[in-house]
Amino acid sequence: MDTPNVEFWVLKLYVAGQTPKSLKAFANLEKICEEHLAGQYHIEAIDLMEKPQLARDDQILAIPTLVRQLPSPIRKIIGDLSNTERVLIGLNLVPVKPQTH
Amino acid sequence: MLDYVQVERLEIEETGEYDLEGLFIRLGYAIDSIGAKRVVLDTIEVLFSGLSNAGILRAELRRLFRWLKDRGVTTVITGERGLGESLTRHGLEEYVSDCVILLEHRTEDHISTRHLRVVKYRGSSHGTNEYPFLIDVDGFSVLPITSTALNYPVSEERLSSGVASLDEMLEEKGYYRGSSILVSGEAGTGKSSLSASFAQAACLRGERCLYLSFEEATSQLIRDMRSIGVDLQPMVEQNLLRFHPSRPTMYGLEMHLAIIHKLVLEFQPQVVVIDPISTFLSNVNSLEVHSMLTRLIDLLKTRQITTFFTNSISPGSYMEQSTVNISSIIDTWLLLRNVEVDGERNRLIYILKARGIANSNQIREFLLTSNGIELKEVQIGQSGVLTGSARLMQEARERSAEQERQQAQEQEQQDLERKRKLMENNIATLRTEFEAEVSETRAKLVQAQSREKQRADEQSRMKLSRKAVDSETKPLE
Numbered sequence: 214m215d216t217p218n219v220e221f222w223v224l225k226l227y228v229a230g231q232t233p234k235s236l237k238a239f240a241n242l243e244k245i246c247e248e249h250l251a252g253q254y255h256i257e258a259i260d261l262m263e264k265p266q267l268a269r270d271d272q273i274l275a276i277p278t279l280v281r282q283l284p285s286p287i288r289k290i291i292g293d294l295s296n297t298e299r300v301l302i303g304l305n306l307v308p309v310k311p312q313t314h
Numbered sequence: 315m316l317d318y319v320q321v322e323r324l325e326i327e328e329t330g331e332y333d334l335e336g337l338f339i340r341l342g343y344a345i346d347s348i349g350a351k352r353v354v355l356d357t358i359e360v361l362f363s364g365l366s367n368a369g370i371l372r373a374e375l376r377r378l379f380r381w382l383k384d385r386g387v388t389t390v391i392t393g394e395r396g397l398g399e400s401l402t403r404h405g406l407e408e409y410v411s412d413c414v415i416l417l418e419h420r421t422e423d424h425i426s427t428r429h430l431r432v433v434k435y436r437g438s439s440h441g442t443n444e445y446p447f448l449i450d451v452d453g454f455s456v457l458p459i460t461s462t463a464l465n466y467p468v469s470e471e472r473l474s475s476g477v478a479s480l481d482e483m484l485e486e487k488g489y490y491r492g493s494s495i496l497v498s499g500e501a502g503t504g505k506s507s508l509s510a511s512f513a514q515a516a517c518l519r520g521e522r523c524l525y526l527s528f529e530e531a532t533s534q535l536i537r538d539m540r541s542i543g544v545d546l547q548p549m550v551e552q553n554l555l556r557f558h559p560s561r562p563t564m565y566g567l568e569m570h571l572a573i574i575h576k577l578v579l580e581f582q583p584q585v586v587v588i589d590p591i592s593t594f595l596s597n598v599n600s601l602e603v604h605s606m607l608t609r610l611i612d613l614l615k616t617r618q619i620t621t622f623f624t625n626s627i628s629p630g631s632y633m634e635q636s637t638v639n640i641s642s643i644i645d646t647w648l649l650l651r652n653v654e655v656d657g658e659r660n661r662l663i664y665i666l667k668a669r670g671i672a673n674s675n676q677i678r679e680f681l682l683t684s685n686g687i688e689l690k691e692v693q694i695g696q697s698g699v700l701t702g703s704a705r706l707m708q709e710a711r712e713r714s715a716e717q718e719r720q721q722a723q724e725q726e727q728q729d730l731e732r733k734r735k736l737m738e739n740n741i742a743t744l745r746t747e748f749e750a751e752v753s754e755t756r757a758k759l760v761q762a763q764s765r766e767k768q769r770a771d772e773q774s775r776m777k778l779s780r781k782a783v784d785s786e787t788k789p790l791e
Contacts, residue, residue, distance in 0.1 A: 229335040238330075261339045268340035272320045275365070276335040291365075292329035303327030 222246070222254040223282040227273045230262045234293050238277040241294035249306050279303075315348050321364030328366055334374040338381060350387060357392040362404050372404070401433060412436045418444075427566040427602070430456055446568040446606075455572050466615045468492065473519075473585075473620060476511030479689035480663075483678065484671050489646055491584075492618040493669070494611050496591075496640065498625045499650030503661050504682050505624035506530070508648070509587045510539040510546060511687055512622050517549040521584040524577055525557045529590060532557040543686045556581055562593035567606045570594070575613060586614055590624040595640060604640070611643050645669040650680060660702040663689060679705065 226242055228235035239258060246254045261268050261276070271280065275291040281304050290303035300306075319340070345353065358375070365371055382389045396403045401416060414433040419426060431444040447456040472487035481488040489495055495512075499505040506529075513523045527535060535557070536546050549555035558577055562570070578586065594603055614621050623640070629652065641647065647667040653660055661680040665673045678689040679702075693700045693708040700708050 227336065229339060234331060234333070241330075261336060265339045265343035268336050268343065269317065273336040273340070274319065274321060274334055274361075275326075275332045275337075277332060278336065279329075290327045290329050292327075292332045295330035299327050299329040303329060 220253065220284045222250055222284065223257070224254060225257045225259055225271075225280040225282055227259045227261055227267070227271070227276060227278045227280070229276045230260060235277055237295070238279070238293045241297075241300075242279065245294070245297060245300055245306075249301070281305075315344055315350065317344055319360070321360050323364050326364065332367075332370065334361075334371075334378070337374075338378065341378075341382075342385075345385065345387060353382060353387050353389045355389065355391045357394065359394045359403065368404070422602075425563070425566040427568050446571075446602075448566075448568045448572045450569070450572065452576070455575075466492070466612070467618060469618055474515045475508070476513075476515035477508070477687045477689065479678070480687070483665060483676070483689070484646075484668060484673055487671075489620060490670060491620055492615055493645035494615070494621045494623070494643060495646040495648070496623045496625060496644040497648045497650060498627050498666075500627060500629050500652050503650035503652060504680060504687065505626070505650060506535065506589055507539065507542055507544070507682055507687055508650075509589045509622055509624055510535070510542075510544050513555060513585065513587055514544050514546060514549065516585040516620075517546075517552075517554040521554070522581060523549075523555050523585040523587065524581055524583040525555060525587045525589070526574065526577075527557060527559040527589055528562045528593060530559070532559050541684065542682050543684050556583070567594060567602060571606055571610055571613075574610065578613070578617070578619070583619060585620050585622065587622045588624070589622075590626055591640070592624075592626040595625065607640055608643055641667075646671070655700065655702065655704050658702045658704070660705075662692070 224242065224246070226239060228238065239256075242256060246256065259267060261273065267273065277291070277293060279290045279294060279300075281288040281290075288304060290300060292299075294300050317340075319337075341353070344350070361371060361375075362368070379389070379391075393402045393404070395401065395416070395418070396405075401414060413435045416431045416433050418429045418431075420429065421427075427446050428448060429444045430447045432440045432442065445456050447454065449455075469491040471491040472485075472489065473491055474481050474488040475484070497505045497508050509525070513525055516523045525535075530538070536550070539546055546555055550557065556577075558573075560570075560573075565573070574586075591607075594606070611621060623644070625640070644667070646669065647665070649664040649666050651662050651664070653662055663678050663680040665675070677692055679692050681688045681690060690705070693705045693712075
């Protein structure tokens, strides 16, 4: 049974080396995805130190930047993703579970 | 390398801490890929509008500029002007500490002018004033006020004005080369005719003249000047005379100045005519006009170019408020006025000022004839200066008075002559009489002498005869 909002998400997280910020962002992202995307996602970490040309190609200014590749339209969020609510708004993710426990 | 950095606010949700390392990486990559020595960031405002955390932004920008400096590149950053006293909207000048240039675009009286000011330039002296600049097909040009020391080369050479009788009023030589001449005049007084005469005179000397016409089209001007016997067409064909007509309201002052500068550099004229300068004087902020004209004249005087301006003034006045702008930087100032006498309209020309020239302070009547411009001496009648037919009448009157005087003189001389003749006659007569007397007297004298002689003779004869008688009568005794 497929619910309408279950799609496959492709997320790209742009970082610049293995900085605390980057690691934190990655951790935050994984947590949010687990909670709200129930496995229907793929996170790609892109290190601009290794691939600097992507900073231009993908128009990345701030680090970290999270880009929602799929579903379209593309959405960009910057920051270490510690503010979950803003992340959700930014990704246009409707929370799957209610927040109250 | 030209790179477009897209920053769209809507896309971004700031979800926590971040920095702009992405920008650094991108810049670094771009610089390295072409070995760039110069970087332009245009404009930094985009970052401010795209990213809401001003604190992070500021910190990162500070870091960025230091980073650029460390890399040894020269960076030009553009940013928006702040309101009021601040130079930039976001206090950018604090970070950019080496050189700050402020650009402004002001519109006054429908004409816009761009200004530039070097606010700060660490490690170098700089002009601190505001300089107008313009951007045109050849790029950016700033014309700062040069020659503030007023030390351009000065010439002793004199140029004919194109009107012989005007040259006479100017020590019989005309204008100084490299000087600035202004002809102010009411409408229709013949200012353009004076300009054209001057232009013609220059071309006849083999010199080049740049004629900037702000009122009349070239063809019209050439046609009109033919009516006073000035044919400019051949000079245009010989490329000695170049016309550049345009409407003054088309561009701002700065643009005009820059265009003139370009034309002067291209054509290298010895004479420049600006006919008229009126619209510039009246339309804009007078300080700016004065500054612009000063710089224009500086530009030309440094090249020893003689400048000829015309200016329209309203009837009755000679000095408009607007003329104040220009009079102090003008060397020779002529005024043309209309006078109406007995239903006739004539023109007068005055020399208001002529630096370095002992000029005639007389007024002349200014005539446009088919042989060119002529200046005639004015007559002073009972009611002042006379011109036109009033002048002719006065001249006739004076001529006849002169004739009468002459005749009277002749008469007197004749009388004298007659008297002299009379006197001489008298003398002759007296002489004759005298001579007659003399001869008479002489004759009488001679007669008397001869009678005397006769008597003496007689007496002696008588004596003799008596003696004889006596000797005869002696024996009787």
